[in-house]
Amino acid sequence: xxxxxxxxxxxxxxxxxxxxxxxxxxxxxxxxxxxxxxxxxxxxxxxxxxxxxxxxxxxxxxxxxxxxxxxxxxxxxxxxxxxxxxxxxxxxxxxxxxxxxxxxxxxxxxxxxxxxxxxxxxxxxxxxxxxxxxxxxx
Amino acid sequence: xxxxxxxxxxxxxxxxxxxxxxxxxxxxxxxxxxxxxxxxxxxxxxxxxxxxxxxxxxxxxxxxxxxxxxxxxxxxxxxxxxxxxxxxxxxxxxxxxxxxxxxxxxxxxx
Ligand SMILES: Nc1ncnc2c1ncn2[C@@H]1O[C@H](COP(=O)(O)OP(=O)(O)OP(=O)(O)O)[C@@H](O)[C@H]1O
Ligand SMILES: [Mg+2]
Numbered sequence: 001x002x003x004x005x006x007x008x009x010x011x012x013x014x015x016x017x018x019x020x021x022x023x024x025x026x027x028x029x030x031x032x033x034x035x036x037x038x039x040x041x042x043x044x045x046x047x048x049x050x051x052x053x054x055x056x057x058x059x060x061x062x063x064x065x066x067x068x069x070x071x072x073x074x075x076x077x078x079x080x081x082x083x084x085x086x087x088x089x090x091x092x093x094x095x096x097x098x099x100x101x102x103x104x105x106x107x108x109x110x111x112x113x114x115x116x117x118x119x120x121x122x123x124x125x126x127x128x129x130x131x132x133x134x135x136x137x138x
Numbered sequence: 139x140x141x142x143x144x145x146x147x148x149x150x151x152x153x154x155x156x157x158x159x160x161x162x163x164x165x166x167x168x169x170x171x172x173x174x175x176x177x178x179x180x181x182x183x184x185x186x187x188x189x190x191x192x193x194x195x196x197x198x199x200x201x202x203x204x205x206x207x208x209x210x211x212x213x214x215x216x217x218x219x220x221x222x223x224x225x226x227x228x229x230x231x232x233x234x235x236x237x238x239x240x241x242x243x244x245x246x247x248x
Contacts, residue, residue, distance in 0.1 A: 013217060016196035020225075023200065033202075040200045041176055048173075048193075101189040104171035113177065 001063045007047050007074075009056030012100065018059050019044040026063070031136060038114040038134045039068050045107040046072040046130055052097050053077070054128060067116075070132045078124040086112065086120075139163060139247045141205045141228045144184070148232070148242040150207065153214055155228030161204040163247055166240045172197050179203050184243055186236050190214040195221040195229075207232055209239040 003025070005018035023040040043059070050057040054076020062069040079085045086108050093103030112118045117133035142159040145152050152159065164182040169175045170189055176197050179185050185203040187194060190212045198206050205228035208214060214222070214229055222229045232239040 012191075012193065016193070016200075019200060020196070037181075037200070037202065044196060044200050045173060045176065100191055100193055101170055101172040101187075102193070104173045106171070106173035106177055110173055110177040 003059075003061040003063070005059040005061070007050045007056045007059060009051060009054070011056075012051065015048050015051045016044055018047050018061075022061055026068075029063070035068070035134060035136050039070070042111045042114045042132050042134070043070055043072075045111050046070070046132070048102065049107055050074045050076070052093060052102060057127075064136075066136055068134045068136070070115075070130075070134075072130040072132075073127065074129075075127040078126055078128055079120075079122040080124050082120055082122055141184075141230070144205075144243055144246050145230050147246045148239075150230040150232045153208070153229040153231050154219055154222035155205065155230075156223075156226050158205065158226045158228035161228065163204045163243070165247075166243050167203065168236050168240055176201060184230075186232075186239050186243075188212045188236070190218055192217040192221040194218065195225060195227050198227045199225050204228070205230055207239055207243070209234060209236045 019040045026036045054074035057074030060071045088109050089105040091103045091105035115132040116135045119131040122128040140160050163184045167179045167183045168186045170187050179201040181202045182204045186207045190208050207230045209232045
């Protein structure tokens with residue numbers, strides 16, 4: 001099963017919709033709760049990043065009985081130094097976004113921690129694509 | 139002890155929560171940085187925070203905490219309440235700072 005989501009830029013009221021929806025669908029399909037938790041956390045962090053750092057983007061989720069593949073693509077400003085961005089605590093979040101509780105610089109590290117495969121490609125001025133896989137163990 | 143009983147025992151107001159009020163609270167987690175909480179808040183814990191916006195509801199729902207406790211007299215904004223009702227996430231309101239709020243819950247559940 002393949003699912004597509006459009007993540008609108010700068011709309012916090014809708015951020016979290018894709019991860020919420022995918023969580024519900026995976027529950028219905030009977031995935032184990034730890035697999036659902038990993039997928040929803042990783043996807044939420046990615047979704048929020050697209051909203052606060054990249055004016056929105058697109059998500060494709062492919063669900064099979066053996067794994068969940070997530071692709072998050074945006075055409076935002078890109079990340080100049082991925083290694084730095086991946087470090088715990090590194091954040092360029094604005095004051096406004098920090099006041100909402102974001103900007104701990106833990107989003108990308110969470111995504112890596114909660115997924116079995118994690119890849120990030122980015123080009124400044126072109127955009128960022130994150131690919132993640134979570135294996136289903138049951 | 140469930141969320142409803144904790145609210146009563148600790149003197150917290152209930153701002154949202156339907157079936158969610160019957161969830162059992164297994165422990166207490168305290169943090170205001172959302173992606174910290176996202177990565178570390180344990181399932182079925184009461185999550186104490188000052189972040190009264192709807193992103194807290196999203197974090198609560200995805201981490202499956204038992205409830206959100208807004209401390210330090212923070213009031214949830216309208217969007218947060220709407221989301222909390224929609225997703226049936228219990229939201230409690232405490233007049234006390236985070237530490238004292240946690241202590242109250244700790245005494246209630248142990
Ligand atoms: N999709 C993206 N487009 C452009 N820059 C990004 C994107 N995702 C992450 N970044 C950059 O990488 C940094 C680290 O991201 P990360 O998600 O770890 O932290 P954060 O979003 O700043 O804070 P947190 O996720 O803890 O709320 C960001 O501050 C930003 O500079
Ligand atoms: Mg982030």
